[in-house]
Amino acid sequence: MTTCPVSQFRFSFYRKPVECDFSGGQITGDAGLLPLRAFDQCHHLTRDWAELLDDSRSEGRVRHDMLALLRQRVYQIVAGYEDTNDADRLRHDPALQIIADQNLGEPLGSQPTLSRWENSPSARSLVHLNDALVEQFIRVCGRQVRQRGEILLDIDSTDDPTHGQQQFSFFNGAYDQHMYHPLLIFERHTGCLLSVRLRPGNASSHARIVSLLLRIVPRLQQAFPDVRIRLRGDAGFALPLLYDFCEFFGIHYVLGIPANCVFQHRAERLQKKLKRRYCRTELPQRYHSSFRHRAHS
Secondary structure, three states: OOOOOOOEEEEEEOOEEEEEEOOOOOOOOOOOHHHHHHHHHHHOHHHHHHHOOOOOOOHHHOOOOHHHHHHHHHHHHHOOOOOHHHHHHHOOOHHHHHHOOOOOOOOOOOHHHHHHHHOOOOHHHHHHHHHHHHHHHHHHHHHHHHHHOEEEEEEEEOOEEOOOOOOOOEEEOOOOEEEEOOEEEEEOOOOEEEEEEOOOOOOOOOOOHHHHHHHHHHHHHHHOOOOEEEEEEOHHHOOHHHHHHHHHHOOEEEEOOOOOHHHHHHHHHHHHHHHHHHHHHOOOOOOOOOOOOOOOO
C-alpha cells in the first residue's frame, strides 16, 4: 500500500471552497449483509438460536453477549470469512458492528473469544438448536409448503477437510484425506436446513441418520398432516434400518443402491450402446432405464 504524504487538498472555484480528503474513514465491503440482517430481524432467527445456547461465563467479565457473538460468527461465515482468524480484522468492520447491534467504533469479539465461544455449547444446546431449525422452517415456510403439498427431504454427507491436530479429525479412505464428515438434511424445495450433525472423519455416510430423522419427521407430520413427505439420498444411505423407518412413517423414498456385479451385467448392453453412440457423435450421452431386482437371500 502506498502512503500519500498529503491527505487533503483545497481548491477554489468561483469563490466556493472545495476540499478533497483521502483519509477514507470507516468503510466496508460487506454492506450486502444488511438485507439478510433485516430478514433475520423479521423472523428473529439468530435471536431464537442465542436463547438456546448455554452461557457459563462470569457475568461481571462478559464484554460480548451471546447474541452478538453468534451474529458476528454467522454473518462472518455468510460473507465468506470462514476462519475465526478473520475476526481479528473484521471485528472493526462497521457493517458487522451494525449487524451485531454493537455501537460503531466498539470492536467485536476477537479470534480467541470466538474460538472459546464455539467450543462452549453443551450437547443439549446443540440438540435444541436442531429442533429450532425445524420450528423456524414450519413458521417461515409453512404457507409455501401447504400450497405445494410436498416436503422433499434431501439427506447427504459432505467432506470437511482438516489441517493439523483438530479433535476427531480422522483419515477417510473414500475421500483420501483427513476430515470431518458432517451429516445434513435439507428441504429441497425451499433450500432450508432442517438438521446438521458434525461427525468424526471416519464416520460412515449413514451414521446417525435415523436418530436425526426421528426428531424431524414426526414434527413435520404433526405440523403438516395433509402434506406428502418424500426422502431421497445416495447409495451411502442404503441400509435396511432406513427402509424400515420410511415404511413405518409412510414416507415415499428414493435411495441409491451400491453397484454390484448383477447390476453391472444388466447395464452392460446399454453401456456398450451408449459408447458406440458417443464415438459416432462425440456428444455426452444419458439414458434412463429400469428393471426389477430382488436378492435371493
